[in-house]
Amino acid sequence: MMSAASQETAVSTGRIARTFIYLVLLLFSLYYLLPLYVMVVNSVKPLSEITGGNMMALPQTFTLEPWASAWSTAQIGVEPTGLKPYFINSILMVVPAVAISTILGALNGYVLTKWRFKYDGIVFGLLLFSCFIPFQIVLIPMAVVLGKLGIAGSVSGLVLVHVVYGIGFTTLYYRNYYAAFPTELVRAAMIDGAGFFRIFWRILLPVSGPITVVSVIWQFTNIWNDFLFGVSFGGTRQPMTVALNNLVQSSTGVKEYNVHFAGAILAALPTLLVYIVAGRYFVRGLMAGSVKG
Amino acid sequence: MGFLDISNVTKAYGNVEVLHHVDISVQEGEFLVLVGPSGCGKSTLLNMIAGLEGISSGDISIKGKVVNGVHPSKRNIAMVFQSYALYPNMTVAQNITFGLEMHGIPKAERDKALAEVAKLLQIDHLLSRKPGQLSGGQRQRVAMGRALVRNPDVFLFDEPLSNLDAKLRVDMRTEIKKLHHKLKTTIVYVTHDQIEAMTLSTRIAVMYKGYVQQLGTPKEIYDTPANLFVATFMGSPAMNILPARVVTENGAPHAEITDADGQKRHLRFSGNGIASWANRDILLGIRPEAITDPEGADRKSGNVQQIRNRVTVTEPAGSDTFVTMTLSGKDAISRMRADSNVVPGETFDFAINMDKAVAFDPESENRIVV
Structure with missing residues (x-):
């Protein structure tokens, strides 16, 4: 169905133009x-292969040692714990923060x-406003609040912190989505x-x-x-x-680039996974309501 | 005291009053139609009966119990919405039984009620489908099923046929009427379509600008409209409204109008009630079907007046031919038989059934008893 639609709607181009387009696209993707x-x-x-050789070359001896090191033994600050405990911290932070901000956003929407009430437009406006507040501005007041709590x-x-900061966005998503939902229902x-x-x-x-997919992806990555x-x-x-x-930053002596690379990938992996699993719904969700059917 | 009483009900948004002192008493088994143009307050009134909108002042009571502050689900009413409002994520069966489920009725009873309603509306084969897979007429039936299954005291219909195509609308209209005959339930039905109002109702409330202009049987509304608005709103084509002067001739009141050539013509009124308006201007109301060719005139009428006039346009509509002519400087439409042989530009004899004529005060626009 998709291909039929794109064939009908695509502007037809000549063979040379098409080859050129694909070449450019290919170059961009490689880059x-x-x-x-x-x-x-x-x-x-x-x-040794990195320091003594070429960054672009394929490995001559394949090893998962840097991954293991980044995960469980590398020096993080002063403790040789690897990234594992922090990964767990992130998970413990992200899952509730995403869930709570999404649920509250849905309820707000x-x-x-x-359930319109007097001045609901102003309430929504204030929530929207929170989307535009830079992180740095709230650091000190937030520190005070967290301390008092x-x-x-x-x-x-x-x-x-993340729930408070995320509610503005999730409310915006759900409000606009539910605005198209028939009130008669x-x-x-x-x-x-x-x-x-x-x-x-x-x-x-x-x-x-x-x-919900849009809200979860947005909140999760942020x-x-x-x-x-x-x-x-x-x-x-x-x-x-x-x-x-x-x-x-904190490695003393030799910089273990291979471990750093492995750690960086580990840090990016969850968001990558979320995009791969839910990415196609993301686009669909962003477009929802803009076109009929 | 009726079955459903609307007494002295008003609705205001801030300082703006949109419904003014509405009084309607509906008897059990009655089919009341609220009809009027957009913005007349008819849907607001229906929503107030349903409990979806608050009442600013006055009382609404069902079965003698005031329901002003009662939640919609506790009023024992059911509503069919214009958009049908079927839950898109549920099957037809779930849609119909959702209300019963919310009221905590056991599964076995729900299934029994569902089967009965499905049979009544002939939607047995659709029960496992989602609303998105149904045609407009089928959705309409499901929406009615959802209302029927609750076995409510009052049914509320909010323009239920306006989303259907012309032919289906006529079919469903008949079906709703049959259903009412069979179930004898009390119905309040909102529409802007005066034909729906005429065909379905036992009584009509014509509404305009937040006022009930007239409340009566379809025949009362049609034959003796309370004012100019009701007269022109009900009936298609609309009633011809002709400026006229009341003159006395041979001791009887006549309406003086002019024909296409500006000649004065006198039409005798059937009664003497208007005699006090002698030598004053009025608006004469004549329905298109009361102007015919002489052979097609109503034989039962005691007062058919002939007039010779020039035809401006003819519009053959298949079953009838609509003929336009000029009377008192206005376009007047007459409903002739399909095979009448009138030709535009020529003059013909027309018969006006003055038994059906009505008159209005040009100032207050209220009807004058002829």
Whole structure:
């Protein structure tokens, strides 16, 4: 079906033009894939091959030693723990933060479109405004708040920070998605006897798949990749990004490039995975509602 | 005290009052149609009966119990929406039984009720489908099924046929009427289509600008409209409204109008009620079917007046031919038999059934009793 559609809608071009287009595209993709190639190739080489040879060359002796080292024995700051505990920190932070901010965003969107109240437009405007606040501005007030709540330097503190920061975006997504959802359905469900949460759970959520994917991907990548909040509020439970920085910066003596490459890939792997698994729904979700059918 | 009582109900948004002191009492088993143009308040009133919109003042009661603050699900009403509002993620069967499930009715009973309704509406074969896989008419049936299965005290219909194509609309109209005959339930039905209102209802409330202009049986509304708005809104083509003057001739009141050539013509009124309007201007209302060729005139009428006039345009519509002529400087339409032989530009004799004529006060636009 896709191919039929693209054949109908594509502008037909000559053979030479087409070859040129493909060549350019090929070049671009190679250029974009180059860093990944360098990282993967050098993460499976012994250090001597990197320092003594060519960054672009394929490994002569294949080894997973750098990966094992990056994961469990490499020096992170002063502790030789590897990235493993920080990876776990990141997971413990990301999963609840994504889940909570997405659920709250969905509820906000539901209320802002289907249970309108006085000044709801202003509430939505303020939530939207939060999307534009730079991270740096909130660092000090956030530190005060976390301190008063007694969760400074903990994973729950980071979860709170990311939830607060993410609600603006998730609310925006869900509000716009639910705005296109017919209000008559909510009214019908009210007459049928369903309450606030039942309508949300049985009527709206089942059709919220595409926008949930968008929200989860967006939140996951942002929270996983965040460095500033992690380094500011992580304390002893710092996330993967901070640990990676410490791994790369704090080596004494010889820089173990192969270990650094392996660590960097480890840090990027979860977001990569999320994109591969849910990426096609991402585009679909972003387009949802813009075109009929 | 009726089955459904709307007494002195108003609706205001801020300072803007959109419904003004509505009083309607509906008896059990009655089919009440609220009809009017867009923005007349008919859907608002229906939503207030359903409990989807609050009541600013006044009372709505069902079976003698005031339901003003009662949640929609506790009023024992069911509603069919314009868009059908079928839950897209549920099958037809789940759609129909959702309300029963929410009210905690056991599965076995739900299945029994579903089977009955499915049989009644002939949708047995659709039960496992999703709404997206149904045609417009089928969705309409499912929406009605969802309302019927609850066995409510009052059915509310919000323009249920307006999304269907012309032919299906007529079929479904008949079907709704049959259903009402069979089930004898109380129905409040909102539409902007005056033909739906006429054909379905036992009583009609014509609404305009937030006021109930007239409440009555279809025949009352059609034959004795309370005012100019009701007269022109109900009926298609619309009633001809002709400026006229009341004159007395041989002791009887006549309407003085002019024909296409500007000649004065006198049409005798059937009653004497309008005699007090002698020598004053009125608006004379004559429905298209009351102007015919002399052979087609209503034989039961005691007062058919002939008039000779020039034809402007003819519009053959198959079953009838609509003939336009000029009367009192306005275009007047008459409904003739399909095979009448009138030709544009020529003059012919026309018969006007003055028994059916109505008159309006040009100032207040209220009807004057002829």
